[in-house]
Amino acid sequence: MGVLSYARRGVAVFFEYDTPRIVHIRSKKVGVINRIIQFLIVAYIVGYVIIYSKGYQKFGGIDSAVTTKVKGTIYTNVSGLDPLYNNRIWDVGDYIQPAQENGAFFVMTNVIITPNQTQGECAEDPAIMPCDTADNCTAGEQTPNGNGVMTGECVSYPPEPTLRSCEIHAWCPVELDELPLEEALLKNSSVFTVLLKNSVEFPQFGIKRRNILNTMDSEFLHKCRYDPNNATAKLCPVFELGVLASSAGQDYAKMAIKGGVMEIVITWDCNFDRDVHECISAIQLLPSRRPNDELAKGYNFRYAHYYYTGDVQTRVLYKAYGIRFMISVTGQAGKFNIIPLATNIGAGLALLGIATICCDVVVLYLLNKRDFYYEKKYLTVKDQDAFLLGEEDNGPPDAGSTR
Numbered sequence: 366m367g368v369l370s371y372a373r374r375g376v377a378v379f380f381e382y383d384t385p386r387i388v389h390i391r392s393k394k395v396g397v398i399n400r401i402i403q404f405l406i407v408a409y410i411v412g413y414v415i416i417y418s419k420g421y422q423k424f425g426g427i428d429s430a431v432t433t434k435v436k437g438t439i440y441t442n443v444s445g446l447d448p449l450y451n452n453r454i455w456d457v458g459d460y461i462q463p464a465q466e467n468g469a470f471f472v473m474t475n476v477i478i479t480p481n482q483t484q485g486e487c488a489e490d491p492a493i494m495p496c497d498t499a500d501n502c503t504a505g506e507q508t509p510n511g512n513g514v515m516t517g518e519c520v521s522y523p524p525e526p527t528l529r530s531c532e533i534h535a536w537c538p539v540e541l542d543e544l545p546l547e548e549a550l551l552k553n554s555s556v557f558t559v560l561l562k563n564s565v566e567f568p569q570f571g572i573k574r575r576n577i578l579n580t581m582d583s584e585f586l587h588k589c590r591y592d593p594n595n596a597t598a599k600l601c602p603v604f605e606l607g608v609l610a611s612s613a614g615q616d617y618a619k620m621a622i623k624g625g626v627m628e629i630v631i632t633w634d635c636n637f638d639r640d641v642h643e644c645i646s647a648i649q650l651l652p653s654r655r656p657n658d659e660l661a662k663g664y665n666f667r668y669a670h671y672y673y674t675g676d677v678q679t680r681v682l683y684k685a686y687g688i689r690f691m692i693s694v695t696g697q698a699g700k701f702n703i704i705p706l707a708t709n710i711g712a713g714l715a716l717l718g719i720a721t722i723c724c725d726v727v728v729l730y731l732l733n734k735r736d737f738y739y740e741k742k743y744l745t746v747k748d749q750d751a752f753l754l755g756e757e758d759n760g761p762p763d764a765g766s767t768r
C-alpha cells in the first residue's frame with residue numbers, strides 16, 4: 366500500500382462517526398452471564414460499599430486531649446540492700462518523672478542513686494578510663510561515655526583501691542553504674558493504677574465525648590479496674606500497670622529491670638446514626654520493645670536534684686529506669702448524609718457498564734456464533750460524501766450495508 370493510500374485512509378477515518386446501536390440478543394447463555402455480572406456489581410455496591418463500608422455516611426475525624434494520674438506507694442525492705450534504697454517509701458513524687466507529660470507518662474521501676482555529688486576532682490570509673498601511668502591520661506580531654514574532663518593524673522579508685530583510673534574534673538564521686546538488686550527495685554509497681562482522662566471532639570458533627578462516662582462517680586473510679594474480659598470493667602478508665610503490660614504480651618517484672626516503652630492506643634469508632642451514648646472508646650496495647658533485642662534494650666535517663674550544703678552546691682544524681690507509656694488517640698465518626706449515598710449509587714450505576722463490556726467480549730469473541738453477532742452489531746453506512754472521497758471499496762452510496 367502506497368503513501369498516498371495511507372493518506373487517503375487517514376482522511377477517511379477523520380470523516381467517520383460511530384454511534385451506539387441497540388442489538389437485542391435473545392440467548393440463554395448471554396442473558397445468564399449478563400444477569401450474573403449485574404448481580405455481582407449490585408451486590409458489591411449495595412452490600413459492600415453502601416452497607417458494610419457505610420457508604421451512606423459522611424465521616425469526620427477527632428480532636429483529642431489526654432491527661433493521666435498514677436497512684437500507688439511501695440515500701441522497700443530487702444535484707445542486704447544498700448541503705449540508700451532500703452526502708453524507704455516510694456510514692457508518686459518519687460517515681461513519676463516528669464510530674465506531667467503530654468500524652469505520655471513515665472513510671473520509674475529501677476534506679477541508681479548517687480548522693481552528695483559536688484564539683485571537684487576525683488577518679489573516673491575504671492571501666493571507662495583505666496590507666497597505669499599519667500601518660501594514659503591527656504589533660505583537657507574527655508570521652509563520650511565519661512563523667513568529666515581529665516586532669517592528666519592517674520590515681521587509685523577509692524571504692525576498689527587496687528584499680529587505677531584517670532582523674533577527672535567532675536561531679537564527684539562519679540556514678541557507679543550498678544543496679545541495687547538483680548530484680549527491679551520497684552517491681553511491685555505492677556499494682557499501681559493510672560487514671561486516663563481522654564476528652565475528644567468530633568468537629569464535623571459538633572459532638573464531644575469523654576472516656577469517663579457521666580454514669581461513673583468517684584466511688585466507681587476508686588474501685589473499678591480495667592479488665593478487657595469483663596463488659597462493665599472494660600469501660601473503667603483506671604488501669605493497673607501490670608494489666609497494661611500483660612495486655613501487650615509483656616512480663617512487667619522483667620520489663621521493670623531495664624525499662625521499656627509501651628503504647629496505649631485509644632480508639633473512638635462512632636456511629637452517630639445511633640444513640641450518641643453508644644459512642645465509647647476502646648483500648649489497645651502495643652509493646653514498642655521487641656522482646657529479643659539484647660543490645661541497648663530498655664529505657665533510662667538521668668536527672669538530678671540540686672541543693673546547697675553551706676556555700677557548696679551539691680546534688681543527688683538519679684539514673685532512672687522505667688516504663689514509658691505513650692498514649693495515642695485515633696478514631697472517626699460517621700453520620701447519614703445524602704451526598705456520599707448519591708455518589709456511591711452513581712458510581713454503582715456507572716459500574717454496571719462493565720456487564721455490557723463483559724457480555725460484548727463473550728458474544729463477539731468467545732461464542733461459536735460470534736461472526737453472526739459481529740455482523741449484527743456493526744453496521745457501516747456510507748453517504749454521498751464518503752463516496753466522493755473515493756474509499757477503496759468504491760460502491761455506490763447506500764442506506765444500509767453491513768460488514
Ligand SMILES: Nc1ncnc2c1ncn2[C@@H]1O[C@H](COP(=O)(O)OP(=O)(O)OP(=O)(O)O)[C@@H](O)[C@H]1O
Nearest residue numbers: 434435436557558559560583584586587588603604
Ligand atoms: N490512678 C488512680 N487510681 C484510682 N483512682 C484514681 C486514680 N487517679 C485518680 N483517681 C480518682 O479519680 C477521681 C478523679 O481524679 P482527679 O484527679 O480528677 O481528682 P482529685 O480529687 O484531684 O484526685 P486525688 O486528690 O485523689 O488525686 C478521684 O476520686 C481520684 O481519687
